[in-house]
Each structure stands twice: as C-alpha cells, then as structure tokens.
Amino acid sequence: xxxxxxxxxxxxxxxxxxxxxxxxxxxxxxxxxxxxxxxxxxxxxxxxxxxxxxxxxxxxxxxxxxxxxxxxxxxxxxxxxxxxxxxxxxxxxxxxxxxxxxxxxxxxxxxxxxxxxxxxxxxxxxxxxxxxxxxxxxxxxxxxxxxxxxxxxxxxxxxxxxxxxxxxxxxxxxxxxxxxxxxxxxxxxxxxxxxxxxxxxxxxxxxxxxxxxxxxxxxxxxxxxxxxxxxxxxxxxxxxxxxxxxxxxxxxxxxxxxxxxxxxxxxxxxxxxxxxxxxxxxxxxxxxxxxxxxxxxxxxxxxxxxxxxxxxxxxxxxxxxxxxxxxxxxxxxxxxxxxxxxxxxxxxxxxxxxxxxxxxxxxxxxxxxxxxxxxxxxxxxxxxxxxxxxxxxxxxxxxxxxxxxxxxxxxxxxxxxxxxxxxxxxxxxxxxxxxxxxxxxxxxx
Numbered sequence: 001x002x003x004x005x006x007x008x009x010x011x012x013x014x015x016x017x018x019x020x021x022x023x024x025x026x027x028x029x030x031x032x033x034x035x036x037x038x039x040x041x042x043x044x045x046x047x048x049x050x051x052x053x054x055x056x057x058x059x060x061x062x063x064x065x066x067x068x069x070x071x072x073x074x075x076x077x078x079x080x081x082x083x084x085x086x087x088x089x090x091x092x093x094x095x096x097x098x099x100x101x102x103x104x105x106x107x108x109x110x111x112x113x114x115x116x117x118x119x120x121x122x123x124x125x126x127x128x129x130x131x132x133x134x135x136x137x138x139x140x141x142x143x144x145x146x147x148x149x150x151x152x153x154x155x156x157x158x159x160x161x162x163x164x165x166x167x168x169x170x171x172x173x174x175x176x177x178x179x180x181x182x183x184x185x186x187x188x189x190x191x192x193x194x195x196x197x198x199x200x201x202x203x204x205x206x207x208x209x210x211x212x213x214x215x216x217x218x219x220x221x222x223x224x225x226x227x228x229x230x231x232x233x234x235x236x237x238x239x240x241x242x243x244x245x246x247x248x249x250x251x252x253x254x255x256x257x258x259x260x261x262x263x264x265x266x267x268x269x270x271x272x273x274x275x276x277x278x279x280x281x282x283x284x285x286x287x288x289x290x291x292x293x294x295x296x297x298x299x300x301x302x303x304x305x306x307x308x309x310x311x312x313x314x315x316x317x318x319x320x321x322x323x324x325x326x327x328x329x330x331x332x333x334x335x336x337x338x339x340x341x342x343x344x345x346x347x348x349x350x351x352x353x354x355x356x357x358x359x360x361x362x363x364x365x366x367x368x369x370x371x372x373x374x375x376x377x378x379x380x381x382x383x384x385x386x387x388x389x390x391x392x393x394x395x396x397x398x399x400x401x402x403x404x405x406x407x408x409x410x411x412x413x414x415x416x417x418x419x420x421x422x423x424x425x426x427x428x429x430x431x432x433x434x435x436x437x438x439x440x441x442x443x444x445x
Contacts, residue, residue, distance in 0.1 A: 105137040106160065111144075114161055118238040125149075130156075136291055140204050140308065145246055153246035154233060157207070164205040171198040192402035199405075204308035207242040213285075213310035214244070220281055221304075226269045228296070229304050249294030249303035256424050262300045267377070267426035269302055271433060274417050278321060278410070279441035282313050286409040288416020290423075309409075317343075317406040322441050325434055328366040336362060347401050354398045361389050375430035377421040 106114070111132060115123065124130065128149050134142035141159040148154060175194045203209065211232045218229050228247055236243035255266050270293070277284040285292070287309035294303035320343050327335035337359055340346060346355050368382045369375045403411070421428070 105134045105142045108132045114158055118241050155244045155246045157242040159240040167201045189402050196405055210308045211242055213307035227302050227304055247303050249296055252290055252293040252295050253423055255295050263424045264426050265300055267421040267424050268428050270417055275437040279437055284313055285310050286413050288413050314406055326438055343407055344401055344403050357393055370431045374427045377426045
C-alpha cells in the first residue's frame with residue numbers, strides 16, 4: 001500500500017465522540033462570540049448577534065468541524081445550500097456551501113482497520129498496488145484507486161466508520177446547531193430538509209443498493225457511446241465497500257478549456273440525459289455534484305460516477321413537470337399557475353401577490369430561453385434577476401412550503417446541470433431540446 005497522510009483527519013466513529021465534537025464546536029463558537037462582544041462593548045460599539053456569529057474564525061470553526069465529521073453534518077449543509085439559496089441569508093448559505101467541497105480523508109491507520117474488517121485476512125496479497133491517498137472524499141465515504149494482481153484497475157469506495165450508525169443522532173444535532181445560529185428566516189421549516197438528509201444518508205450508506213443502481217444504469221445506457229460507466233466488481237464488494245472497475249477521465253470542469261464544439265456537445269449530452277432520466281427512464285441520479293462527472297478529452301465521452309443518490313421518480317411528478325414545461329413554452333400563465341400549485345411551489349393560501357411574483361419569475365425564465373435560437377448559459381442576467389426577485393420575495397415575508405421530495409431532488413439536479421453548463425460556457429438550442437423531449441414524452445404517455 002502506498003502511504004500519503006496529507007490532509008487527512010480521523011473520522012469520529014462513536015456516537016458519543018460525534019456528539020462531543022458538535023458540543024465542542026458550539027461551545028467554541030459561543031466563546032468566540034462572548035470575547036468579540038466584550039471587545040466591541042469596550043470600544044463603545046453595540047454588537048449584533050449576527051455580526052458576532054459570522055466572524056471568519058467562527059465560520060472556519062463550523063465548516064472545518066462539520067467537514068471532518070462527514071456524514072449527516074456535510075449532507076445537511078449540501079442540501080440546504082443547494083436547494084434554499086434564494087431563501088437563506090447569504091451568510092448561512094456561504095457557511096453551508098463550503099461543505100460541497102471534498103472532505104478531509106481518513107488517515108491510513110483508520111483506513112486499514114476498515115479494510116481489514118471487511119476483507120479476508122491477507123487481502124493485500126490480491127493487489128499489485130493499493131493507493132492509500134483517495135482520489136475522492138465526500139460525505140459518506142472515500143474512493144481509492146488500486147490494481148489487482150490480474151492487472152485490473154479498480155476504484156474502491158470505502159464507507160467512513162460510524163457514519164451509518166450515527167445518522168439519526170447526527171441529523172438531530174446538526175439541526176439543533178443550525179437553529180441556534182438564529183440565521184434561519186422566521187417561519188422557515190427546517191424539519192423537511194433534516195428528514196430528507198436523514199433518509200438520503202440511510203439510502204447512500206446502502207452500497208448494495210448503489211451497486212444495483214449502477215448496474216441498472218449500465219443497462220439503460222448500453223449502446224449509448226456518449227457515456228461510459230464503471231462496472232461493479234462483486235468479489236471485492238461488501239456492505240461497507242463498493243468495488244468497481246476504474247474508468248479513466250478528467251474532471252468535468254477541465255472541459256471548460258476544450259474547443260467550443262466539444263463543450264457544447266458535453267453540455268447537450270448531460271442535459272439530454274437529465275431529460276431522458278425524467279421523461280423516459282423514470283429513474284434519476286439526483287446528485288449534481290461536479291465530482292460525479294468526468295470526461296475523456298480525446299473523445300468527449302462523459303464518465304458517470306456515484307449512483308448512491310439514485311431514485312425512482314413518481315409518474316405523477318413526471319407528468320407535472322411535462323405539463324409545466326409545456327405551459328411555460330406556450331406562455332400559458334393560468335396553466336402554469338395550476339401546475340405550480342399542484343407541484344407545491346406555492347399553496348392556495350399563498351398571497352396572490354406572491355403567487356403572481358413567482359409566476360412572473362417563471363415566465364421570465366421561459367421568455368429568456370426562447371428569445372434566441374441558442375441559449376447562452378454564461379449570461380448571468382437571468383440568474384441575477386432570479387436571485388434579486390427571490391430575495392425580495394423573502395424580504396416581503398414569503399416562506400415557501402416544504403416541497404415534495406421528488407421535486408426537491410429535481411430542482412437540485414436542474415440547478416446543478418445549469419451551473420455545469422455555465423461552467424462549460426455552453427450555448428445550446430435549449431428550447432428545441434425541451435420540445436423534442438416533451439414531444440416524445442407526450443407520445444409515450
């Protein structure tokens with residue numbers, strides 16, 4: 001095994017250890033606030049709770065500790081920062097958004113214990129090489145590259161110890177911490193996000209289910225040369241380890257420097273896959289993290305990774321999104337209102353003025369994507385407008401109702417693919433792409 005201890009941090013595996021970490025973090029933040037508050041009072045200033053909390057030292061303390069704990073701590077932050085950016089204060093979104101980055105990884109000694117617990121004695125003899133430094137580290141586990149004695153290169157996903165057993169308590173503790181900050185808008189319902197983080201974490205720790213999702217997607221995409229997926233290696237997979245064939249590729253962000261034609265092709269293929277998952281497969285890999293996509297520079301083929309967040313999409317939700325897109329492209333405001341109410345973007349009790357503002361925002365999006373033959377994803381005018389109007393809605397007292405879970409995941413995936421297309425600097429005939437998929441979906445209905 002090759003050894004590299006750079007940027008590693010032991011994952012606290014016991015429930016008491018994890019609770020202690022959160023308690024120490026909260027106490028440290030409170031201590032910093034007290035010291036800074038006293039100092040400001042001494043200078044004749046009147047400190048606010050918000051200003052005392054959001055110091056660089058406190059922000060580092062919170063994000064570093066949550067990142068080291070991985071699991072629920074990171075997942076809640078990822079869900080909240082991805083899905084509620086127009087509602088949460090920018091300061092809290094900034095704290096949570098930092099958790100999208102890769103976590104520190106397990107030190108070699110802890111990794112070796114996990115491997116020894118899952119594989120037979122003398123397992124190392126089956127490998128020509130096993131790299132201790134992971135090629136990826138995230139909220140549930142980390143991935144290592146290895147080569148078997150038979151010459152096969154593997155990507156081995158190792159689950160962090162204690163993550164599965166501590167999910168429920170971690171979610172509750174992180175929820176309490178977020179409420180203590182006082183930054184959540186009045187009336188904001190945190191509970192649905194906490195419950196979804198809890199459920200998603202339990203699903204993502206089931207590596208057997210992830211293996212089944214990967215195998216199913218390989219079948220659905222069989223013969224589609226635009227995509228390449230790893231293959232599950234059963235002999236080295238366990239409940240805590242998922243072994244797959246290693247697929248060579250570069251980070252998808254690096255395609256931003258590729259020729260324009262390739263950048264557009266990659267973005268188009270990803271959006272086409274998203275719409276195919278929604279309207280044809282009824283099965284979606286819902287995590288838009290850029291790390292889940294790589295590409296092959298010579299061919300532009302897209303490598304698809306990490307199927308832990310895969311979920312079946314209810315037929316009703318799929319029909320609702322088809323109806324919403326059709327109504328939006330037709331500029332049918334009343335049909336958009338009816339479908340938006342059915343989906344849950346607002347409720348019947350929502351103030352008419354707020355409903356009209358939301359529909360106005362949606363109408364502006366459809367107007368933007370249909371005003372030219374090609375949609376320029378790098379044009380920030382629309383996103384800036386949506387952010388400003390979303391903040392104005394929140395300032396006017398609008399609190400969105402808890403969305404159905406499928407809708408939450410769909411919005412998350414749509415947003416992630418938009419950001420990735422923007423990162424690639426893509427220009428696409430988006431209206432035509434949508435109409436083609438809607439026509440096929442209508443024919444299949």
